Amino acid sequence: AETLYEFGNEDQHSRYIPRVCAGETMSMDLTEPDAGSDLQSVMLKATYDEASQCWRLNGVKRFITNGDSDIHLVLARSEEGTRDGRGLSMFIYDKRNGGVNVRRIENKMGIKGSPTCELVFNNAPAELCGERRLGLIKYVMALMNGARLGIMAQAVGLCEAAWREADKYANERRQFGRAIIEFPAVYEMLALMRARADATRAMLYETARYVDIYKALDDIARERKLTPEERKEQKRYAKLADAFTPMGM
Ligand SMILES: Cc1cc2nc3c(=O)[nH]c(=O)nc-3n(C[C@H](O)[C@H](O)[C@H](O)COP(=O)(O)OP(=O)(O)OC[C@H]3O[C@@H](n4cnc5c(N)ncnc54)[C@H](O)[C@@H]3O)c2cc1C
Numbered sequence: 473a474e475t476l477y478e479f480g481n482e483d484q485h486s487r488y489i490p491r492v493c494a495g496e497t498m499s500m501d502l503t504e505p506d507a508g509s510d511l512q513s514v515m516l517k518a519t520y521d522e523a524s525q526c527w528r529l530n531g532v533k534r535f536i537t538n539g540d541s542d543i544h545l546v547l548a549r550s551e552e553g554t555r556d557g558r559g560l561s562m563f564i565y566d567k568r569n570g571g572v573n574v575r576r577i578e579n580k581m582g583i584k585g586s587p588t589c590e591l592v593f594n595n596a597p598a599e600l601c602g603e604r605r606l607g608l609i610k611y612v613m614a615l616m617n618g619a620r621l622g623i624m625a626q627a628v629g630l631c632e633a634a635w636r637e638a639d640k641y642a643n644e645r646r647q648f649g650r651a652i653i654e655f656p657a658v659y660e661m662l663a664l665m666r667a668r669a670d671a672t673r674a675m676l677y678e679t680a681r682y683v684d685i686y687k688a689l690d691d692i693a694r695e696r697k698l699t700p701e702e703r704k705e706q707k708r709y710a711k712l713a714d715a716f717t718p719m720g721m
Pocket residue numbers: 499500501502503507508509510534535536537538583588
């Protein structure tokens with residue numbers, strides 16, 4: 473929703489943001505069977521349909537969190553004949569219009585709270601979000617900083633849970649007449665785990681601060697011109713966020 477808010481137009485804001493605030497769900501549909509890390513090779517096709525005055529999406533997306541969502545942001549190839557990221561645009565697909573089927577739900581080891589779906593787009597009607605050709609190079613890049621923070625937070629939670637489990641066991645388990653935590657080799661392992669978990673948490677909070685600062689300045693820039701100092705800050709923190717969010721994963 474943040475991406476729609478950042479790059480959609482006023483009309484799209486008024487139609488979609490209230491629905492999200494009322495509890496409808498959104499998904500970001502980027503990954504495809506042959507385009508994972510390498511999003512430049514996304515092939516899902518967007519064609520402008522003159523008759524119905526809207527875009528039509530055709531193709532497959534994979535590993536989509538909440539793929540059964542009400543509103544989708546879809547990365548698709550809108551520029552015929554292109555092969556790289558510059559031919560990709562961002563689209564909004566509204567589930568109410570139909571045209572997308574959930575073909576498969578992944579059976580995962582964790583993250584059971586949200587379905588991870590494979591989707592088939594079959595002439596699904598969609599509208600352009602922002603400008604053509606900026607889908608990957610601008611909008612997905614902006615979206616990723618927020619999405620990566622979520623993944624980092626999951627990792628911090630997993631570290632914390634693993635440490636608590638290990639600490640509990642090492643305090644309960646007794647060998648040679650005492651709890652195994654009292655043996656230096658075991659204590660050292662747990663101390664290292666604790667230190668790494670704390671370091672990961674500190675990195676998450678610091679990175680979240682970088683993202684917050686540049687996004688707040690982006691927001692202010694929509695209402696008034698930034699001062700030269702503010703522009704400098706905005707650039708500095710955006711750079712820090714771009715560098716730290718991938719590292720945190
Ligand atoms: C639980 C879950 C939820 C997800 N939710 C979404 C979602 O909501 N929306 C969405 O669009 N996608 C989603 N994804 C997909 C996710 O973004 C992709 O899995 C990810 O981009 C990696 O793509 P891939 O799985 O095809 O792996 P690949 O790109 O095939 O990579 C395989 C391995 O090769 C490594 N690798 C690839 N390229 C390089 C390189 N240049 N240098 C070094 N190593 C490399 C990777 O690190 C990885 O270990 C989700 C995935 C999971 C598991």
